[in-house]
Amino acid sequence: MAIVWWVLWLLGVGTVVVVAMALSLVIVRDWIWRPMKLIRECKKQGIPAFPFVPFLGQMPAIDKALKGGRNGVELMSSEDMVAVLRKCYETYGKVFCFNIGKTVRLSIADPHLIKDILALNVDSYTKPLHIRVLGLLGNGLFASSGNVVWAPQRQLFNPALHNKEVKSKLPTIVDCAHAATERWAMEVNSGSTELDMYQKFLELTLDVIGKSGFGVQIDAGSESSTKVIQSFNQYLSDSRELIFGLPAVIPGYSYLSQRIMKRIAKERQWLESFMGDIIHNRQRQLRHGHGTNEAAAVPNNLHDDLLDIMIEVEEKKIPQLTRPKKKITPETSTRLSRDQLMNNAQTFLLAGHETTASLLTWTIYLLAEHPLWQERARAEVEEFCHQGGDQFAQELNRMKTVTMILYESMRLFPPVPLIGRTCIENNTIGANSTTTPTTGKLVIAKGLEIVIPVAMVHRDPGIWGDDADQFQPARFANGISGACGNPFAFIPFGGGPRTCIGQTLALSEARTVLAAMLPMFSWTLAPGFRNILDVTLTLQPKFGMPIVLTRLK
Numbered sequence: 001m002a003i004v005w006w007v008l009w010l011l012g013v014g015t016v017v018v019v020a021m022a023l024s025l026v027i028v029r030d031w032i033w034r035p036m037k038l039i040r041e042c043k044k045q046g047i048p049a050f051p052f053v054p055f056l057g058q059m060p061a062i063d064k065a066l067k068g069g070r071n072g073v074e075l076m077s078s079e080d081m082v083a084v085l086r087k088c089y090e091t092y093g094k095v096f097c098f099n100i101g102k103t104v105r106l107s108i109a110d111p112h113l114i115k116d117i118l119a120l121n122v123d124s125y126t127k128p129l130h131i132r133v134l135g136l137l138g139n140g141l142f143a144s145s146g147n148v149v150w151a152p153q154r155q156l157f158n159p160a161l162h163n164k165e166v167k168s169k170l171p172t173i174v175d176c177a178h179a180a181t182e183r184w185a186m187e188v189n190s191g192s193t194e195l196d197m198y199q200k201f202l203e204l205t206l207d208v209i210g211k212s213g214f215g216v217q218i219d220a221g222s223e224s225s226t227k228v229i230q231s232f233n234q235y236l237s238d239s240r241e242l243i244f245g246l247p248a249v250i251p252g253y254s255y256l257s258q259r260i261m262k263r264i265a266k267e268r269q270w271l272e273s274f275m276g277d278i279i280h281n282r283q284r285q286l287r288h289g290h291g292t293n294e295a296a297a298v299p300n301n302l303h304d305d306l307l308d309i310m311i312e313v314e315e316k317k318i319p320q321l322t323r324p325k326k327k328i329t330p331e332t333s334t335r336l337s338r339d340q341l342m343n344n345a346q347t348f349l350l351a352g353h354e355t356t357a358s359l360l361t362w363t364i365y366l367l368a369e370h371p372l373w374q375e376r377a378r379a380e381v382e383e384f385c386h387q388g389g390d391q392f393a394q395e396l397n398r399m400k401t402v403t404m405i406l407y408e409s410m411r412l413f414p415p416v417p418l419i420g421r422t423c424i425e426n427n428t429i430g431a432n433s434t435t436t437p438t439t440g441k442l443v444i445a446k447g448l449e450i451v452i453p454v455a456m457v458h459r460d461p462g463i464w465g466d467d468a469d470q471f472q473p474a475r476f477a478n479g480i481s482g483a484c485g486n487p488f489a490f491i492p493f494g495g496g497p498r499t500c501i502g503q504t505l506a507l508s509e510a511r512t513v514l515a516a517m518l519p520m521f522s523w524t525l526a527p528g529f530r531n532i533l534d535v536t537l538t539l540q541p542k543f544g545m546p547i548v549l550t551r552l553k
Ligand code: HEM
Pocket: 141, 142, 143, 154, 347, 348, 351, 352, 353, 355, 356, 359, 414, 415, 416, 419, 420, 491, 492, 493, 494, 495, 497, 498, 499, 500, 501, 502, 503, 505, 506, 507
């Protein structure tokens, strides 16, 4: 009997040892051997690399830079952060690589190479894996890749955010902007008051995408509005934690410590149930011609929006949603799965408000710092305001000064500060580049993660001149090509086939909000304000944007 126990014990221990050895081998292969090999291949081509550090890699430095310091470390101001990054680019150049955990990232800040990646070699790249890991955006338009999953969705949503459709939503946007400025005016009363304009813009842009994309009212300050904003915020900071925090550098951390995963699951559950109600209500409206949740629904004439499109394609295959370049037959047409419907609803709700709020926040920050440009913008808006009515909304696109200001704001503080891709097959880039480290051509190896540091490309003195860090909207007087000569040197909305689908809506919305604000208020920064950045998927002010609004009317 004792022998049997001994044999069982040995078998048990043996199994544990074998499993442990197998795991160790996998860890050594994935976390040490593969990243070292990728870095070696980059170095062979003359690409500078940070020294390979197993597991941690450059995580501590990046974590500190992105979060602006923490745990007693003094917080870095935006100028300090730019200075640190600039030093890094001066030392290592426009192309360099580094590891964080098992991921080797190749930072590319050369517009010619960026064009190759975003526009010319698209099939060799997917969206970064971590975006999909987060689940919320799942296989929706933003996070999916490829001709089978992404392309048909893009085809589907393109018309809904085209110029003509956006124009038809302008009256809604104008109403939201005026209602918001009226609310702020009540808070300011007849004098001056400090308001956190980042929060105000989040509420306003959520209201706009709610009404124009989903036909629902998500009133500023309401419980839903506060909760949606909080949930997405949490989601964004968790996503940063997964990419640059401990889960990225400790094998199995996300399984062992369920803290982040549980929080993501909880926020996701809440957001899905919130969106689920909206979708369900619309489905009933479509079937019966009216809704059950009348309090939240806005009039039916606003339908034929993003939500209608999603529901229609979920419920029945429509030929429009076909894989490109294939003849339309029942086999080639496809439909959105229920999950994809939810993923896209979340995608548009998040992408539709957070980024535009960021754009507006940085714009009024810059206008507070540059009162002369604030005056110029106000003068232009007042000239246009004389036209009044719907015509006024349509004409806003022609406001040249305001447009230059918005471009300059996105140049200095791009709402999406980093664009990422995962390389899925070896490919060659750089045939047209003069700045690559070796012969001009680079082989990008399968498995590398590309990081495009939008903010650094936008502040490259070699492209923008010695005043690259200064707010000079006039540089856009002759448009984007006049300002930088290369469309891939100005990429606030990305580039190539995956360029932002909502850019026309975002710019129209930003112009409309400024046109509503400028005649009503002047503003300055709150005393003692220090600009500390918070970098997640978007660029936000870490402690809000306290602005002193003064009523003009
Ligand atoms: C100032 C505001 C905005 C900025 C700066 C911005 C920026 C971007 C950028 C840089 C990308 C490309 C990301 C990549 O290539 O990986 C992108 C994609 C996207 N944006 Fe925006 N965005 C803004 C507003 C909006 C709005 C208002 C919507 C929705 C109504 C939206 C929806 C999307 C979607 C769905 C994608 C993915 C498109 C695709 O992959 O086909 N964005 N955005």
